[in-house]
Every structure is written in structure tokens, then in C-alpha cells.
Amino acid sequence: MPFGNTHNALKMKYASSEEYPDLSQHNNHMAKILTPAIYERLRSKQTPSGFTLDDVIQTGIDNPGHPFIMTVGCVAGDEETYEVFKELLDPIIEDRHGGYKPTDKHKTDLNPNNLKGGDDLDPNYVLSSRVRTGRSIRGFCLPPHCSRGERRGVEKMSVEALDSLSGDLKGKYYALKNMTDAEQQQLIDDHFLFDKPVSPLLLASGMARDWPDGRGIWHNDTKTFLVWVNEEDHLRVISMQKGGNMKEVFNRFCTGLTKIETLFKDKGTSFMWNEHLGYVLTCPSNLGTGLRAGVHVKIPNMSKHAKFEEVLKRLRLQKRGTGGVDTAAVGGTFDISNADRLGFSEVELVQMVVDGVKLLVDMEKKLEKGQSIDNIMPAQK
Amino acid sequence: MPFGNTHNNFKLNFKVEEEYPDLTKHNNHMAKVLTKDMYAKLRDKQTPSGFTLDDVIQTGVDNPGHPFIMTVGCVAGDEESYEIFKDLLDPIISDRHSGYKPTDKHKTDLNFENLKGGDDLDPNYVLSSRVRTGRSIKGYTLPPHNSRGERRAVEKLSVEALNTLDGEFKGKYYPLNKMTDAEQEQLIADHFLFDKPVSPLLLGAGMARDWPDARGIWHNDAKSFLVWVNEEDHLRVISMEKGGNMKEVFRRFCVGLKRIEETFKKHNHGFMWNEHLGYVLTCPSNLGTGLRGGVHVKLPKLSTHPKFEEILTRLRLQKRGVDTASVGGVFDISNADRLGSSEVAQVQMVVDGVKLMVEMEKKLEKGEAIDGMIPAQK
Numbered sequence: 195m196p197f198g199n200t201h202n203a204l205k206m207k208y209a210s211s212e213e214y215p216d217l218s219q220h221n222n223h224m225a226k227i228l229t230p231a232i233y234e235r236l237r238s239k240q241t242p243s244g245f246t247l248d249d250v251i252q253t254g255i256d257n258p259g260h261p262f263i264m265t266v267g268c269v270a271g272d273e274e275t276y277e278v279f280k281e282l283l284d285p286i287i288e289d290r291h292g293g294y295k296p297t298d299k300h301k302t303d304l305n306p307n308n309l310k311g312g313d314d315l316d317p318n319y320v321l322s323s324r325v326r327t328g329r330s331i332r333g334f335c336l337p338p339h340c341s342r343g344e345r346r347g348v349e350k351m352s353v354e355a356l357d358s359l360s361g362d363l364k365g366k367y368y369a370l371k372n373m374t375d376a377e378q379q380q381l382i383d384d385h386f387l388f389d390k391p392v393s394p395l396l397l398a399s400g401m402a403r404d405w406p407d408g409r410g411i412w413h414n415d416t417k418t419f420l421v422w423v424n425e426e427d428h429l430r431v432i433s434m435q436k437g438g439n440m441k442e443v444f445n446r447f448c449t450g451l452t453k454i455e456t457l458f459k460d461k462g463t464s465f466m467w468n469e470h471l472g473y474v475l476t477c478p479s480n481l482g483t484g485l486r487a488g489v490h491v492k493i494p495n496m497s498k499h500a501k502f503e504e505v506l507k508r509l510r511l512q513k514r515g516t517g518g519v520d521t522a523a524v525g526g527t528f529d530i531s532n533a534d535r536l537g538f539s540e541v542e543l544v545q546m547v548v549d550g551v552k553l554l555v556d557m558e559k560k561l562e563k564g565q566s567i568d569n570i571m572p573a574q575k
Numbered sequence: 576m577p578f579g580n581t582h583n584n585f586k587l588n589f590k591v592e593e594e595y596p597d598l599t600k601h602n603n604h605m606a607k608v609l610t611k612d613m614y615a616k617l618r619d620k621q622t623p624s625g626f627t628l629d630d631v632i633q634t635g636v637d638n639p640g641h642p643f644i645m646t647v648g649c650v651a652g653d654e655e656s657y658e659i660f661k662d663l664l665d666p667i668i669s670d671r672h673s674g675y676k677p678t679d680k681h682k683t684d685l686n687f688e689n690l691k692g693g694d695d696l697d698p699n700y701v702l703s704s705r706v707r708t709g710r711s712i713k714g715y716t717l718p719p720h721n722s723r724g725e726r727r728a729v730e731k732l733s734v735e736a737l738n739t740l741d742g743e744f745k746g747k748y749y750p751l752n753k754m755t756d757a758e759q760e761q762l763i764a765d766h767f768l769f770d771k772p773v774s775p776l777l778l779g780a781g782m783a784r785d786w787p788d789a790r791g792i793w794h795n796d797a798k799s800f801l802v803w804v805n806e807e808d809h810l811r812v813i814s815m816e817k818g819g820n821m822k823e824v825f826r827r828f829c830v831g832l833k834r835i836e837e838t839f840k841k842h843n844h845g846f847m848w849n850e851h852l853g854y855v856l857t858c859p860s861n862l863g864t865g866l867r868g869g870v871h872v873k874l875p876k877l878s879t880h881p882k883f884e885e886i887l888t889r890l891r892l893q894k895r896g897v898d899t900a901s902v903g904g905v906f907d908i909s910n911a912d913r914l915g916s917s918e919v920a921q922v923q924m925v926v927d928g929v930k931l932m933v934e935m936e937k938k939l940e941k942g943e944a945i946d947g948m949i950p951a952q953k
Contacts, residue, residue: 405637
């Protein structure tokens with residue numbers, strides 16, 4: 195570095211105990227792991243772009259806990275964050291990703307032909323199906339840390355790549371700052387657009403700076419394949435449609451993603467990926483596949499059943515409200531998706547969703563008829 | 576978010592055009608002043624503690640405009656911000672503070688005996704009176720930038736100083752992170768406690784980091800003299816009471832403030848002050864006296880009169896709602912100025928101006944005209 199990190203250096207004048215955050219009211223992954231000793235060892239460090247320990251953990255300090263989910267409480271500012279701060283992040287990754295060890299290797303499988311079934315989820319219950327992942331563009335800092343110049347650089351490169359897609363993927367980019375309020379509201383109502391940043395989880399990490407500069411949504415003409423630019427990650431790639439044909443959704447997802455990756459490689463860039471962490475993303479919870487495959491499914495009876503949480507856990511699924519990560523379920527309709535990201539391949543995770551949702555719908559139907567579901571309880575996957 | 580200068584240096588790899596913010600939809604003081612050339616000139620600079628141009632302006636970039644007030648759109652991270660970034664801040668200060676020039680000197684007058692009148696505002700109309708100011712403690716960075724260690728040191732020092740107060744000022748400190756929800760609700764309802772940070776203006780500047788760590792409120796037993804620790808400034812000092820005796824409120828304000836200042840000086844940590852900018856605070860709008868002297872006053876008729884805004888402008892007063900928007904014709908009326916006039920002069924304007932407006936209200940109640948009473952521009 196030509197210069198030291200001035201602000202971080204100033205903090206070093208205070209004893210570690212004076213700077214160590216008060217985490218006594220906290221319940222997130224970061225708070226569980228970050229001891230005063232770890233804080234002391236890591237506080238003088240920085241990544242090549244100047245991301246520091248306090249930058250990593252600020253969101254977890256400012257958001258002690260979340261009513262619905264166990265939050266991670268930290269973010270990466272660049273690819274190197276996961277290396278420079280591995281003493282903090284490895285245990286968090288292990289805790290969050292089912293015991294994933296620093297020596298483990300992650301498997302990538304984006305071949306949709308390997309998915310079995312998934313084309314016959316009952317559309318009377320399964321209202322919509324969706325698969326999303328994230329991608330980070332190597333050489334740029336991540337959303338908590340990037341400057342306007344970087345963010346615009348990511349946007350420019352992404353739009354050039356996406357504009358060259360063709361066939362059923364042919365589409366158009368809508369920069370957020372040029373969108374009318376009406377267009378924007380329509381896209382939000384269609385579940386196509388990312389939220390205006392109101393979640394304190396995102397705000398506290400700095401991801402919403404300069405909003406809406408450099409942000410936008412690209413989608414194909416049929417609105418079944420979408421790319422978000424510069425929200426929580428550089429890119430979020432989403433395939434979705436009404437009804438329960440997850441197979442088709444996943445086909446389109448894999449095809450589109452592979453094409454985009456090729457386009458970026460042609461431009462001399464690549465996605466952040468390594469054989470230990472898989473795809474590198476802003477939030478440690480999204481490492482590996484970065485994949486969340488889910489459905490909006492009507493399960494009013496099942497969701498009130500005493501064993502609902504247990505069933506989800508055994509199926510390695512999680513529930514959210516239909517408005518996304520920070521929302522509550524409405525009218526017995528839930529967003530059900532894979533809980534895992536790292537240590538399983540894309541195909542494996544979507545398979546869990548397909549098989550699990552099929553079972554949940556069968557259970558719902560049984561409960562409707564007043565039948566017991568005890569004999570179809572699944573084993574722990 | 577506080578960035579180190581390693582990060583700022585990294586940004587210099589990008590051209591000015593690529594880093595310069597899009598301010599086309601913006602309407603705040605920063606957006607009016609910050610040209611691309613100015614951005615180019617200042618972007619590689621930093622204060623000794625590492626505060627950069629982007630740190631100064633982030634809140635203004637993230638908050639294009641405010642429905643009720645023309646926001647400043649920038650903050651200081653330390654005392655040196657006002658020097659290092661003077662190319663940006665001097666014009667903003669001039670624009671915000673009625674043409675105050677870089678060569679002007681500011682006058683401080685905390686001698687309450689210089690206030691004329693102010694003890695007889697009609698309590699049927701003037702529901703409460705309040706004077707507040709801010710103070711920054713030399714040697715520490717300001718709330719947008721400070722670390723937890725610094726913030727806690729400010730708290731520790733402040734509490735030590737405040738605990739030495741006695742007589743009418745004897746009181747107690749309540750740290751936010753140990754307050755019960757009930758205590759906190761009561762203090763908010765009494766207008767004693769600062770808001771939990773929800774304003775995007777504050778959030779965008781990073782002032783709410785680590786909340787509620789090292790924040791708290793100190794008040795005297797009579798709850799007529801309060802100090803906020805580590806909200807938007809290191810200290811906010813407030814004197815208040817029900818009714819219209821602004822003279823007494825200001826007396827207590829001046830006496831208490833002087834006692835506090837003495838104690839800080841004894842600890843070798845004076846307040847940030849210079850003869851050009853007066854008291855140095857986080858927001859450029861609070862430079863000078865940092866003083867807002869105001870009343871909650873019932874003006875249902877006057878406030879709907881077509882000349883209401885004009886009268887306020889001429890009296891150099893501003894209106895705010897009670898708890899942000901006005902309810903039932905009750906307004907928060909206070910001095911508009913902070914820099915270029917003294918504390919006594921500003922409170923005098925409030926006393927004289929509110930007295931006049933209450934008289935106008937009474938006339939309007941009787942169906943009489945107020946045209947003959949419209950004041951000249953102060």
C-alpha cells in the first residue's frame with residue numbers, strides 16, 4: 195500500500211478493550227464468534243483495498259438480532275476479505291454452513307439434466323417457482339465498500355454483457371435512476387424488482403450508498419429471466435415463473451448463467467470463485483452456490499402444524515414471508531427454499547427443494563382431509 | 576461509513592467523471608455547490624484522522640432533498656474538516672448563513688443579563704420554552720467518524736464533568752444501553768430524549784453506528800437542564816421548561832453551560848471553537864452559536880394567515896412542527912440564524928418575535944387586521 199489506513203491507524207491508539215464492541219445484547223453469527231482476543235489480533239489488518247475489521251462487522255453491531263432469522267452479522271468488502279479475516283470468517287462459515295471446514299472443497303454443478311423431476315409441483319398450491327444466485331466480478335470491490343466509479347464500472351460491463359444475449363434470453367436493461375415511479379412499482383408488484391433499501395441489515399453495511407446510482411434491472415422480454423445489478427451483490431441472476439415447473443425454471447437458470455459467464459470471460463473478466471468457497475459473494479451466508487431456489491406455496495394447515503419447523507429442518511429447507519428475507523408470511527402462503535448454500539452443488543440444492551416441496555404439498559392435502567401426517571415424516575437429510 | 580485513506584487512494588484509480596456523484600435530482604446545499612472541478616480538486620485530500628471528501632458528502636448524496644427544510648447535505652468528521660475542505664464548506668456556509676464570508680468573525684455572548692425582557696410571554700399561548708446548543712470536545716473526532724473507543728472516551732469525560740455540577744444543576748446520567756424501555760418512552764414523551772436514529776439524514780452520515788453504545792442523557796433533578804451525549808454532536812445542552820419565561824430558561828442555559836465549560840477546561844479538553852466559525856459542530860448549519868432558542872406556541876389563526884411565512888422571514892425565525900409536523904396550530908418557533916450573531920442576539924430575536932406574533936394572534940382572534948403590525952426585515 196502506498197499509504198497506511200489512516201482512520202484505522204487512529205483507532206489503534208485506543209486499547210483493544212476500548213474499541214471492542216458491546217455484543218451483550220446480540221444474537222448473530224458474528225457476535226457468537228468475535229471474542230476480544232480475535233478482535234485484538236485482527237483490528238490492525240486491512241485488505242488491499244482498505245477494508246478493515248470494523249467494516250466487516252459494523253452491520254452485526256448495529257443489528258443485534260432479527261426476529262425471523264439468525265443473521266450473519268458481517269460482510270465482505272472484496273474477495274480478499276475472506277482471506278485476511280479468515281480467523282473470524284472461517285468459524286462463522288462453519289457455524290452457518292453445517293460444519294463446513296476450512297479444508298473442505300465445494301462442488302459446482304450447473305447441469306440441469308442432472309435434476310430429477312421437478313416439473314409437476316401442483317400449481318393449486320405452488321403459486322410460483324424461482325431460482326436465484328449471485329455473482330461477483332473479479333477486480334471490483336463488493337457493494338459494502340465499492341466507490342461510485344467501481345459500481346458504475348460493474349454496471350457498464352454487466353450491461354454490455356447482457357445486451358448481447360439472444361433468443362428467449364433477449365432483453366433490456368432498466369437503470370433504476372431512469373425508471374418512472376410507475377414502472378418501478380409495477381416491477382416491485384411483479385416480484386421482479388429488488389426492494390428500495392430499507393432493511394437495516396443492508397443499510398448498516400453501506401450497501402445502499404449513492405442509491406440509485408449504478409443500480410438497475412435487466413430482464414428478458416418474457417420476464418422469466420432477470421438480472422439485478424448492484425444490489426447486495428454485483429449481480430443477482432434470477433429465473434422465475436408462475437406455477438410449479440421448477441425444472442423449467444432451473445433449465446433456464448443454468449442456460450442463462452452459463453451464457454453470461456461466457457460473455458464475461460470473453461471480456462477478460464471472470465466471476466470470483468475458488469475451490470474452497472465456491473462463488474464469492476458479499477454475505478458469508480451466500481457462499482458456495484449462492485443459490486436460493488424456492489416456491490411461494492399455500493400451506494395454511496401445514497404451517498400451523500406442531501411439526502412444521504421440524505419438517506423444514508429435516509428437509510433442509512427454510513421459510514420466509516413472500517416479501518423476502520425481512521418479511522412475514524401472509525395468509526398461509528410461504529416462501530420455502532433451500533437452507534444450504536455451501537457444501538452442496540446447485541443441482542443437489544434444487545433437488546432438495548423439489549422433493550421437499552412435493553412432500554409438503556402432500557402433507558397439506560392430508561391435513562385438509564383431516565388425516566395425520568405422522569407416517570410421512572421425513573428423515574433428516 | 577468511515578473509509579480509511581487506503582480506500583480513498585484506491586478510488587483515485589478511477590477518473591473524476593467516474594467518481595463524481597450524480598446530483599441532478601438533488602436539492603441541498605452540498606449539491607448546489609459541489610461542481611465536478613471542485614470534486615476533482617478535493618478528492619485526494621484527507622484530514623489527519625482520515626476523513627475524506629466522500630465522507631463529508633455521503634449524507635447529501637444519499638438524501639437528495641427534504642420536504643420541509645433545505646438540508647445541508649454534508650457533515651464534518653473532525654475539527655480539521657472545516658479547514659481541509661474549505662473550498663466546499665466556505666460557500667456552503669456562506670449560502671446557509673446569509674452570506675457569511677470566509678473572513679468574517681463570529682461573536683460569542685453568553686451573558687444572560689444582556690437579554691431584555693423575555694419573562695412575560697403569555698403562557699396561554701406559549702406552552703413551553705427551550706434553548707439548546709451543541710458542543711464538541713477538542714481532541715476527538717465527531718460522530719460521523721468516531722470509533723467506539725473515542726465515543727466512549729467522550730462519554731466518560733462528559734459524565735465526569737457533569738457529575739461535578741451542584742445546586743440547581745445537580746443531576747444524574749442515564750446511559751441509553753441501560754435504560755428500560757419504560758424510562759426511555761417517558762423521556763421521549765417529555766421531549767427530553769433524543770430520537771432513536773431513524774432519520775436518513777443522520778443514518779447516511781454514519782452517526783448512528785454502534786447505537787446505543789456510549790450514548791446517554793444527563794439531566795438535573797428538576798428536569799430543566801439536560802445534556803445529550805453522543806447523538807449528532809458530542810454534547811447537546813438543553814434548558815427548558817413549561818410556559819413562556821424564556822428569560823429564566825436562558826439564564827439557566829448560560830450559567831449551566833459556563834459551569835460545564837469550566838469543568839472541561841480543568842480536564843484539559845476545551846470545546847472546539849475558533850474566532851471565525853465560533854463553536855465547531857458536526858453539521859455546518861450549527862456553526863457559530865449552535866443555538867436554537869424556541870417556543871411551542873399556539874398560533875392557529877396566524878399560521879393560516881397568508882403573510883405568516885413573510886412575517887417569520889422578517890423576524891429571522893423559522894417554524895417546525897411539534898414532533899416533526901405541526902398539530903392543532905401549535906408550532907415550534909425558533910431563531911433561524913446560528914452564525915454571525917451572538918447567543919444573546921438570537922434569543923432576543925425569539926423573545927421579541929414571539930411576543931409580536933402572540934399579539935397578532937390575539938388581534939386575529941378578535942377579527943382585527945394585523946397589517947399595521949407587520950415588522951420590518953431584521
